[in-house]
Amino acid sequence: GQSLEQPSEVTAVEGAIVQINCTYQTSGFYGLSWYQQHDGGAPTFLSYNALDGLEETGRFSSFLSRSDSYGYLLLQELQMKDSASYFCAALYNFNKFYFGSGTKLNVKP
Amino acid sequence: GAVVSQHPSRVICKSGTSVKIECRSLDFQATTMFWYRQFPKQSLMLMATSNEGSKATYEQGVEKDKFLINHASLTLSTLTVTSAHPEDSSFYICSATKPDRAYGNTIYFGEGSWLTVV
Numbered sequence: 400g401q402s403l404e405q406p407s408e409v410t411a412v413e414g415a416i417v418q419i420n421c422t423y424q425t426s427g428f429y430g431l432s433w434y435q436q437h438d439g440g441a442p443t444f445l446s447y448n449a450l451d452g453l454e455e456t457g458r459f460s461s462f463l464s465r466s467d468s469y470g471y472l473l474l475q476e477l478q479m480k481d482s483a484s485y486f487c488a489a490l491y492n493f494n495k496f497y498f499g500s501g502t503k504l505n506v507k508p
Numbered sequence: 509g510a511v512v513s514q515h516p517s518r519v520i521c522k523s524g525t526s527v528k529i530e531c532r533s534l535d536f537q538a539t540t541m542f543w544y545r546q547f548p549k550q551s552l553m554l555m556a557t558s559n560e561g562s563k564a565t566y567e568q569g570v571e572k573d574k575f576l577i578n579h580a581s582l583t584l585s586t587l588t589v590t591s592a593h594p595e596d597s598s599f600y601i602c603s604a605t606k607p608d609r610a611y612g613n614t615i616y617f618g619e620g621s622w623l624t625v626v
Contacts, residue, residue: 432615441601441620442552486551494540494605494615498552 401427403499405487410505411477419472419502421487429490431463431470436501437483445472445485474504482506511535512604514618521592521625528588529621531558531602537582538604543575546599546620558585558602592625599623 404422411417423431430449434442448454448463448470460473474481487499513532521527531541541558556566556577564577574596576588585604589596601620608614 441599442617444617488552490615495542495554495557496544496552496603496615497554498544500551 401489401491401497403487403489403497405485405499405502407500408503408505410507412507413477413479415477416473416475417477417504419474419485419487419504421470421472421499423468423470423487423489423499425465425468427491428465428468429493431461432488432490432496433459433461433472434486434488434498435483436486442486447490477506479506479508511606511616512602512618514602514621516621517619518622519624521623523593523625524591526588526590527592527623528586529600529602529623531585531587531604531618533583533604533606533616536604536606538585538606539582541579541585541602541604543577543585543587544601544603546601548599552601555587558587560585589623592623594625597623597625 401424432447433445435445436442446461448461453462458475463470484501484503486501488496515530539560543555544552545555546552554567555570556564558564558577558579560579566572579585599620602618603615606614
């Protein structure tokens, strides 16, 4: 399989901005997705970047740089409910996802 | 509403028995589905690609005789964990690709199935 690298844990305070980075392998790469998963729940889709640049969806934005094999998820105006694990997932061969190890985000008051 | 549905959402089985998990695409045909496994506090790991009408292809390290995959129709793939053991207890989740005229193909995940082997 393909390996993706992301930080294991990030801590931030309510109202802050946090960026979660992800690097991936380029061979067969089509795009990068981000998923949020709360403890005990299924992953939920946040974003997908197929092209370079920034995609904004409310408080969450996602960025992709194909030349750098790198992307990030940006979370603004953090809320307590944003405490969860965030996974980057790279799409290979058009429909097969490989997931990063996940970043546990702790939002503190 | 759900686009890909999994059943059961939770299952407990005795060690040594087999358990089947279903993954259905609800309003589209999926020639290919994927099965993932997630151990507690770990990432989702791709197990296998389920191909309608042909054998599944398994990722390295996944035992094909233990995790039987059948994709008998264009809307249903099943994962059977045979001779389950406690170490097979995990979260199993499937995905399917839905053709989308506006966005190309969109990948949807099922709700996942929690398997506990006692």
